[in-house]
Amino acid sequence: MIRIAHISDLHFGRTAPELLDPLIGALNAAGADLVAVTGDLTQRARDSQFRAARAFLNRLDPPWISVPGNHDVPLDNPWLRLLRPYARYRRHVSADLAPRARIGALTVQGFNTVDPLRWQRGKVRRRDLDQACQAFAEAPGPRLAMAHHPFEQAPGTPKSLMKHAGPSLEALARCGADIVLSGHLHRWRAEPFLTREAGRRVLQVHVGTGLSTRLRGQENDFALLAIEGDQIELTRMVAKEGAFRPASLAVFRKGLAGWTGV
Template identity: 40%
Template sequence: MTRILHLTDLHFGFHRAALEKPLLERIAALQPDLVTVGGDLTHRGLTGQMAQARAFLDRIAAPLICLPGNHDVPLWNLVARTFWPFRDYRKVFGPSLTPRAQAGDVRVMAINSADPYSWQRGKIRAGEVARVIEHVDPLGTNIAVLHHPLQQLPRVDKALARQAAEGLRRMEAAGVHVVLSGHLHRWAVDDLLATGRYPRVLQIQTGTALCARVTDVQNEFALLEIEGTDLRLERHMAPMGGQGFGEPEIARYSRASGVWRRV
């Protein structure tokens, strides 16, 4: 069994500082084999905010990969945003914007969906999808992680990332089994599966781990326990105004039939 923990939308600079310690303690207690951090590590892409986020990540003992979100590129410095949008991010979090990792028989591959030229709306680049497909493990479980969702429910009022549907179609055909994302600060799994549009990909859209925006109602993260074709999903939640994380909600899924089903 392999345990993958997914954090996203930390928003350092506009985050719940009091929740940092409970979050780190919960991560340590869960003992994940790999932690993925799906972008928006900062709120405005400022140097000080990146330093805060880096200090937080350095306190996680598990192996970790991270990737940028739209909030991690310069907002007000238009020159930097145009010519070197990821320079500061690379200095602090590492040179790769699309890292890969292996944990047991689970392969995790990042996609950089941040588009500096549109600020909020993301972009799925064909070359990055091709690199994910190139590294798909035909014998294991393949996970793609990115900031922007590849499918959205009708209740979402943000524009879907450019080329998202095409990217998801190609990855499903190539054998990507799970897609982890954030950006919307809204949890979605079963409603996406119920659309029936991409039955061989379990899309797990996770809410914000630390953002202090009251309208988000709660902070949360996901833990995936993967064994063969079975996946156990834990949703860990900390209500706004609360002291920490309660008992997780648990759901189980299987792709033994060739498509994902909740069991």
């Protein structure tokens, strides 16, 4: 069994400090083989905020992998945003904006979906899709993609869906992607989505914010994925009374047409 902890939208610079130690404790106690961080580690991409984010990551016992979010490029420094948008992220978090990891038979491929020329809306780059398809073609087991921006949003979502989201999801499905992790909206959503062209149900796991006070009508949370063979147990961990506790459990099984809930 492979265990993945998925956190997102920490927003150092606007966090609930009373949740910091409980989140670290819950992640370290989860027995995860990997912690996947889907962007927005900071609120305004300032060095002090990146230092706080890195101190958080350094306290994690499991290895971690991270991709940037739209808040991780400077908003209040237009020249830096235009000329060196990822300089601070690279310095403090990772030089690799689209990292790859292998945990047992599981292959994880990160996407950098940030568009420095826009404030919120992201985009998918062709080279990242090609890199993911190459990684997944060589993968012996489950294939997981992670990005800050979601590839699909619920109707009525106030934020714009990222550029090329639909065709990119179809391409990922054709390349064999099984799971997509994302953040950005600060809301929980976990269900298979049916890709129309590829005809495969790819499992979407979209978590809220782990630490931020910028809530969207839901609690601070993160996800635990337990992957074994063709089955995934997905636990939503929610902050309640000063601790992160299991709030829901969903089980998904993979068939010829992809994932279905059990």
